[in-house]
Amino acid sequence: MDQITALESLATELQEGLNQASSFDDLETLRIAYLGRKGRLAAIMLTLPSLSSEERPLVGQKANQVKERCNALFEKKREELVSLREQSALARFDASLPGRTPGLGSLHPDTLVIEEICAIFEKLGFSIAQGPEVEIDHYNFEALNIPPDHPARDMQDTLYIKDTILLRTHTSPVQVRTMERTKPPLAVVVPGKVYRRDSDITHTPMFHQIEGLMVGDGITMAHLRGILTAFVRGVFGAKTRVRFRQSFFPFTEPSAEVDISCFLCGGKGEVNGEPCRVCKSTGWVEILGCGMVDPAVFASVNYPDTVSGFAFGLGVERIAMLKYGIGDLRLFFENDVRFLGQF
Ligand code: DAH
Numbered sequence: 001m002d003q004i005t006a007l008e009s010l011a012t013e014l015q016e017g018l019n020q021a022s023s024f025d026d027l028e029t030l031r032i033a034y035l036g037r038k039g040r041l042a043a044i045m046l047t048l049p050s051l052s053s054e055e056r057p058l059v060g061q062k063a064n065q066v067k068e069r070c071n072a073l074f075e076k077k078r079e080e081l082v083s084l085r086e087q088s089a090l091a092r093f094d095a096s097l098p099g100r101t102p103g104l105g106s107l108h109p110d111t112l113v114i115e116e117i118c119a120i121f122e123k124l125g126f127s128i129a130q131g132p133e134v135e136i137d138h139y140n141f142e143a144l145n146i147p148p149d150h151p152a153r154d155m156q157d158t159l160y161i162k163d164t165i166l167l168r169t170h171t172s173p174v175q176v177r178t179m180e181r182t183k184p185p186l187a188v189v190v191p192g193k194v195y196r197r198d199s200d201i202t203h204t205p206m207f208h209q210i211e212g213l214m215v216g217d218g219i220t221m222a223h224l225r226g227i228l229t230a231f232v233r234g235v236f237g238a239k240t241r242v243r244f245r246q247s248f249f250p251f252t253e254p255s256a257e258v259d260i261s262c263f264l265c266g267g268k269g270e271v272n273g274e275p276c277r278v279c280k281s282t283g284w285v286e287i288l289g290c291g292m293v294d295p296a297v298f299a300s301v302n303y304p305d306t307v308s309g310f311a312f313g314l315g316v317e318r319i320a321m322l323k324y325g326i327g328d329l330r331l332f333f334e335n336d337v338r339f340l341g342q343f
Helices: 002-021 026-034 040-046 054-094 109-123 173-181 222-236 295-300 315-324
Strands: 134-136 161-162 165-167 186-195 206-214 242-247 252-261 286-292 308-315
Touching: 002 026, 002 040, 026 040, 026 054, 040 054, 054 161, 109 186, 109 206, 109 222, 109 315, 173 186, 173 206, 173 295, 206 222, 206 286, 206 315, 222 242, 222 252, 222 286, 222 308, 222 315, 242 286, 252 308, 286 295, 286 315, 308 315
Parallel strands: none
Antiparallel strands: 134 165, 161 165, 186 206, 206 308, 242 252, 252 286, 286 308
């Protein structure tokens, strides 16, 4: 019977074809040619009706065996190709290539400066205190000896929520809140957000301050000078010179502003013969306000009049701009990663 011979050589020829095959495409081409609907096996099956009823089951049985055999050959070849593909992928993998570093975030310059300053004061024995950003008139003004007609209360500066509820304009109210819940002696620094109705190149409606307060028996201006000098040298370097200039704040008496020798020109007022742009040729840069706590503030928290203390307040962005040479305050709040990633 021709069909039996044809069927027997089918698997042998397929094996030869598969030996030549080198891709999944080759495999598919062979499958269509041998087992496809119009393939060689199908062609043989088409001749079945012409056979006698004795021959037909024999050929049918043979055809089934051959089909199974062919399927097994295809499966074996397919597995070979899969394993070859894996090996070549492994060969192409270079374990010595550097890995791809995922983009890491970085700390905001405000955060860095706040952490650095708080760490310096913690070493000097201060602890960290905090207070609310939504504040009442009493703490923001009244208890700090700022009377109702004081210019600092002007609607221009303060963002009011209701008559006597406002966004704190400075961190000083936390002085009062801390003293209300703590007996002297105490020493705290208070980092936090403050708000003012002000917006231009050098002012943003929200910025950060750090307040400081030290109260005890026999605290004097000398302690204030010593602590603030240590702080300034910690942030701007051991060679920094410090100058206390007389000033006025309602909640301190006497009051002073602290200037440091310009870290760019070293106090000379010029850099390579050019006027210094940081200190505007004065040799000094203002960095904070301070003073001895006014007795009126102690009275508002019912402290005995035997205590004394000093307080200070500084702008975090101002320190960060000086320290890192940042020229534009708005960069702090635009959240451009090209800026933020530099610190
Ligand atoms: N609260 C003041 C301001 O926002 C800064 C300040 C000055 C705070 C002197 C103080 C101080 O504690 O003693 O401008």
